[in-house]
Amino acid sequence: MAHSSRFNRELFVYGWPVAVTFLLGMLFTVYLTHRIDEAEERLAQSRFAQLAQHRIQLVDAVLFRQLQDVDALRRFLTQEPALDRHRFQNLIRAPERVKMAVAWVENVPRSQLDDFLNRMRREYGPSYRLQPPLATFKSALSPGLRLYPVTYLHASPEHMDLTGVDLGHLPGRRMAFDRALASGQTVLLPLEPDPTATEPATRLLLIAPVFRYGTGLDVTERHFGNLRGFVYFQLDLGSLIQSVAIWPEGRLETPVDQDHGIQMIVAELPGEASPPRRLYTPPGFQQLPALNYSLELTLADRLFRITVYPEHPERWHDRSAAMMMFSSGTLAATLLAGYLALLLFQRRRAERGVFHRTRELQEANAYRASLLASAVDVAVIATDQNGMITLFSTGAEHLLGYAPEDVVGHKTPMDLHHPDDLRRWQHRLANQLGHPVTRQEVYAAAIEAGLQRSQHWVYLHRNGELRQVQLTLSTILDDKGRGLGYLSIGVDMTDYIGAVQALQRSDHLLRDLSAEVPGVIFQFLLRADETSCFPFISDGVEKIFEVTADEAKNSVRALFFRLHPDDKEQVYNDIRQSQESLTPWVSEFRVQLPEQGIRWLRGDSRPQRLDDGATVWNGYIADITTIKDLEFKLREQATIDPLTNTFNRRHLSAQWPQAMARFRRTGIPLSMIMLDIDHFKRINDRYGHDAGDEVLVRLSRLLTDEVRSTDTVYRMGGEEFLVVCEDTQLGGANTLAKSLWEKVRNSPMPFVDQITASFGVTEAKPGETMDTAFKRLDDLLYRAKRGGRDRVVSSQHAAKLVTRDNPQR
Numbered sequence: 001m002a003h004s005s006r007f008n009r010e011l012f013v014y015g016w017p018v019a020v021t022f023l024l025g026m027l028f029t030v031y032l033t034h035r036i037d038e039a040e041e042r043l044a045q046s047r048f049a050q051l052a053q054h055r056i057q058l059v060d061a062v063l064f065r066q067l068q069d070v071d072a073l074r075r076f077l078t079q080e081p082a083l084d085r086h087r088f089q090n091l092i093r094a095p096e097r098v099k100m101a102v103a104w105v106e107n108v109p110r111s112q113l114d115d116f117l118n119r120m121r122r123e124y125g126p127s128y129r130l131q132p133p134l135a136t137f138k139s140a141l142s143p144g145l146r147l148y149p150v151t152y153l154h155a156s157p158e159h160m161d162l163t164g165v166d167l168g169h170l171p172g173r174r175m176a177f178d179r180a181l182a183s184g185q186t187v188l189l190p191l192e193p194d195p196t197a198t199e200p201a202t203r204l205l206l207i208a209p210v211f212r213y214g215t216g217l218d219v220t221e222r223h224f225g226n227l228r229g230f231v232y233f234q235l236d237l238g239s240l241i242q243s244v245a246i247w248p249e250g251r252l253e254t255p256v257d258q259d260h261g262i263q264m265i266v267a268e269l270p271g272e273a274s275p276p277r278r279l280y281t282p283p284g285f286q287q288l289p290a291l292n293y294s295l296e297l298t299l300a301d302r303l304f305r306i307t308v309y310p311e312h313p314e315r316w317h318d319r320s321a322a323m324m325m326f327s328s329g330t331l332a333a334t335l336l337a338g339y340l341a342l343l344l345f346q347r348r349r350a351e352r353g354v355f356h357r358t359r360e361l362q363e364a365n366a367y368r369a370s371l372l373a374s375a376v377d378v379a380v381i382a383t384d385q386n387g388m389i390t391l392f393s394t395g396a397e398h399l400l401g402y403a404p405e406d407v408v409g410h411k412t413p414m415d416l417h418h419p420d421d422l423r424r425w426q427h428r429l430a431n432q433l434g435h436p437v438t439r440q441e442v443y444a445a446a447i448e449a450g451l452q453r454s455q456h457w458v459y460l461h462r463n464g465e466l467r468q469v470q471l472t473l474s475t476i477l478d479d480k481g482r483g484l485g486y487l488s489i490g491v492d493m494t495d496y497i498g499a500v501q502a503l504q505r506s507d508h509l510l511r512d513l514s515a516e517v518p519g520v521i522f523q524f525l526l527r528a529d530e531t532s533c534f535p536f537i538s539d540g541v542e543k544i545f546e547v548t549a550d551e552a553k554n555s556v557r558a559l560f561f562r563l564h565p566d567d568k569e570q571v572y573n574d575i576r577q578s579q580e581s582l583t584p585w586v587s588e589f590r591v592q593l594p595e596q597g598i599r600w601l602r603g604d605s606r607p608q609r610l611d612d613g614a615t616v617w618n619g620y621i622a623d624i625t626t627i628k629d630l631e632f633k634l635r636e637q638a639t640i641d642p643l644t645n646t647f648n649r650r651h652l653s654a655q656w657p658q659a660m661a662r663f664r665r666t667g668i669p670l671s672m673i674m675l676d677i678d679h680f681k682r683i684n685d686r687y688g689h690d691a692g693d694e695v696l697v698r699l700s701r702l703l704t705d706e707v708r709s710t711d712t713v714y715r716m717g718g719e720e721f722l723v724v725c726e727d728t729q730l731g732g733a734n735t736l737a738k739s740l741w742e743k744v745r746n747s748p749m750p751f752v753d754q755i756t757a758s759f760g761v762t763e764a765k766p767g768e769t770m771d772t773a774f775k776r777l778d779d780l781l782y783r784a785k786r787g788g789r790d791r792v793v794s795s796q797h798a799a800k801l802v803t804r805d806n807p808q809r
Contacts, residue, residue: 018341025333029326037322044316045291052293052308055262058244059306060297062098063235067206067300069093070186070233074208077104077231081213085123088152098243099236101155105167106229108147111746120151124163132169145705146224148177150232167232177230179301180209182709184222188300190268190279191234202266202279206233206300220725220732223706225739237266237280261311269296269303276305289313379469379490382476385483387412387440399469399492401462413488414439418466421458427529443473443486457490468493519622520544524605526579528613532556535616544601544623546593564590564598579615582607588624600628641715643693644700652714652724656770659726663766670764671733673723674777675740675757678789680719683755694750699757702747706740722777730763734794737761741792758784761794 073091077083083104092102108116113130121128130149148167167173176189186208208231215226241264265288266280292309310316379399382391389411392404400416407416414422422442429437429445437445446452452473459467469490476484523536534553541559542548551558563571567589578585585605590598605619639651663670677683677699684692696719703713707723714722723740725733737759744757760780764773776795784793 015341017344018337021340022333022337025336026330029329029333032329033322033326036325037319040319040321041291041317045293048291048308048310048316049293052262053295055244055264055308056293056295056297056306059240059264062240062244063297063299066100066233066235067186070206070208070231073102074186074210074231077210077228079213083152085152089154092154099239101153101162101234103150103154103162103232103234104152104229105148105232106151107224107227108149109224110145110147111748113147116149120164128164130164130166133165133167145702148173148230151229176205176207177209180207180230181222181224181227183301184209184211186300188302190277190302202237204235204237204279204299206235207231208233218732218735220708220728220736223708223736223739225706225743241266241280241282262308263311265307265309267305267307269305279304291316377491379488379492381413381416381488381490383413383485383487385485387414387485389413390485396490399461399467399490400459412440413486414442416459418458418460425457431529443488447473447475456493459490519620521620522605522618524617524619526575526615526617534559544599544621545591546595562591562593564592566590578605578607578617582609582615585617585619588628599623600625644697644715646700646704646713646715646721648714649716652722653770655712659724660764660767662726663764666727668727669729671725671728671730672762672764672773672777673725673733673737673740674716674760674781675721675723675737675744676781676785677719678756678758678785687750691750695755698747698749699744699755702743703740706743707736730761730794730796733763734761734792734796737792737794741790745790756790758789759792760784761792763795 076091088104106116117128117130130147146168150162150165150167153161153163167177172189172191176187180187186206189205189207191203191205209222210228210231211222211226212228215221244264263282263285264280265278265282265285267276267278269276288307289309291313292307294305294307297304297306377395377398378393379396380391380393381389381396384390388409389407390409392402392407397403402416422439425442425446426437426439429442429449429451432449433445446455454470454472457469457471459469461467470493471488471490474487474489476487478484518540520540521536521538522534522541524532525535526532533556537549537552539549541552545552545559545562547558547562560568560571571587571589574585574587577583585603585607588600588602590600592598600623601621602624603619603621605617607615607617609615639647639654641648659670677695680692680695683695696715699721700713700715703721703723707713707725710726711728712724712726714724716722723736725736728736741757741759745754747755749755758781760777760783762773762776762780780793780795784791787793
């Protein structure tokens with residue numbers, strides 16, 4: 001019976017290496033099987049990538065061809081002054097199986113609306129009329145100075161008839177028209193799916209501006225006066241994707257193989273600060289499989305990403321080689337484990353002697369432990385060369401709650417430390433020694449750094465309590481000076497923790513006293529390792545930042561997240577400068593709050609450097625929104641003309657040094673146009689000052705609408721206006737002045753059939769003062785008045801006057 005029991009024990013002791021060998025063999029087999037499976041998966045990915053790239057190239061080819069068609073149509077319309085409905089239809093070439101619509105959207109000033117309607121009724125019949133889009137739920141046309149009606153339309157397949165619809169009602173279309181006008185190039189506008197359609201689909205809208213023949217490339221010549229209209233090309237993205245996915249070669253009789261069918265997802269990439277926006281998702285799409293391929297394409301002025309994935313991913317991956325590898329590996333692991341079993345059982349007698357020697361060593365260790373049993377107030381822990389605990393005194397049992405049999409030979413001292421404290425020591429020692437410190441090297445690194453005596457460490461009691469310990473470390477050496485392990489002697493610091501808790505109670509008292517103070521009283525700590533926290537922050541933070549004090553103390557990001565995006569960099573730079581120079585931190589900034597919206601705050605604090613290299617600020621933050629609002633209102637009242645809502649001379653005086661600095665930096669000149677209404681006193685005398693004010697308001701609106709967004713309109717006083725054209729040479733400003741001169745003559749005014757104006761145009765010289773430039777402008781304007789008014793005089797051709805029929809007024 002005893003022999004059978006011993007045999008069972010030996011079978012258990014010597015059997016586990018065999019089991020481990022078999023297990024390792026199986027793990028290696030599984031690893032090789034997994035690698036083979038990965039190789040097959042990569043092969044499938046490569047095959048699929050080739051197919052997907054081909055399909056994406058087809059989509060790119062169709063889109064590129066449509067861009068060429070749009071550009072060709074735009075060039076034709078630029079050189080062709082007359083266009084009728086029949087000729088427009090013959091110019092359109094529609095692709096098969098792709099829903100699309102091409103339209104000619106004409107730029108119609110409201111002053112020319114009657115001529116446009118008469119021309120359209122001759123082509124479409126007397127019932128033709130302009131109407132707003134149905135989506136706007138309006139009954140009147142756009143109130144702007146110009147209209148954008150759909151003049152001619154070609155749709156394939158047939159869409160809702162949009163002929164005569166004024167697209168000026170749609171803000172998105174107007175913004176796209178402005179972008180195309182400013183750039184002079186084709187722009188793209190993705191349209192959201194129409195929920196009222198029977199088959200909702202995302203549409204792509206290409207808008208190409210068409211200018212009058214002979215319009216130059218200068219930016220000043222791209223304005224509404226030279227704009228004829230827009231080529232309006234609308235493409236159904238869903239039908240395009242489906243045509244490429246189902247018939248990749250473009251023939252109805254060769255659809256794609258159903259076992260290797262693909263689907264496509266199209267997303268727009270707005271920019272780095274914005275996430276991708278999906279424009280097209282196949283019907284029934286739920287989740288993108290691991291097997292997919294993406295490629296970015298540029299269309300007009302937008303960037304897109306097309307992602308292709310298979311309808312049946314499992315049919316692309318063949319796992320036959322992986323299964324064969326698994327079978328062969330299992331057989332090899334079984335044979336190797338059997339051979340190891342024979343070797344181990346032949347050595348069992350020799351290992352019995354090792355067993356007896358080990359028992360003798362255990363008895364010696366028990367005697368040594370009894371010598372340390374009396375030191376109940378001091379924790380003594382010793383390790384071997386591998387870091388395993390070999391000695392765990394009675395004091396260590398009282399300190400940490402473990403019995404010696406729980407830790408000796410099973411744990412290392414690192415298992416008894418609090419993980420966060422251990423990571424803190426790793427980071428501190430790595431910075432001091434200049435090389436990374438692993439978890440098991442902490443004791444050795446502390447001794448190397450000279451921190452082996454009376455250092456503060458945090459242990460974790462068995463019941464989860466934290467124990468603050470004053471620890472002393474030393475190296476255990478043999479008689480030849482070689483290291484055998486480490487010895488640690490620790491003293492409990494419970495009384496010290498009690499003192500810290502008393503300080504925390506005084507902190508709560510300080511919080512109660514500061515609760516009634518408006519604003520936020522805070523203490524901000526920035527450590528040497530760039531981590532930060534709020535050791536103290538008053539409850540006023542909840543009103544100022546809409547963040548509780550506990551949230552701010554637990555995470556600095558919760559409070560910094562409220563900073564306005566445009567002010568974050570300024571606040572960070574102010575803090576960094578205050579830290580480096582130890583000067584007061586004073587900053588005014590904005591925050592975005594969920595309930596109160598945007599508020600202005602002012603912070604004021606004093607920094608102090610601590611012994612460990614950290615910096616602490618004690619200060620105060622107050623809400624100054626009311627003061628800022630008053631400041632902005634006063635600034636606006638000082639620089640805005642109240643009648644025309646344009647800038648005044650005071651604003652120009654403030655902006656002139658910046659404009660001159662830009663001139664010197666870029667070398668691109670600055671030009672100015674000054675105009676004065678002819679015989680304005682007659683208007684006031686005949687129709688009254690109210691009519692005169694209305695003339696000034698309408699003229700300011702006309703100037704603002706006709707100039708570029710980078711140009712600035714000023715009312716210099718009375719009936720005198722100024723247009724400052726940045727980055728514009730004299731020739732471009734002179735062209736713009738001629739256009740404005742003609743617009744003024746043809747613009748209706750209240751109680752006045754027609755008004756005229758005299759213009760002076762000049763180019764600023766590098767470094768000259770505003771008064772000098774204005775003196776030259778006044779001379780040019782005086783020449784225009786003296787020459788008979790209603791004309792444009794520039795400094796380049798001061799002797800040549802531009803008039804219409806040379807009227808004398």
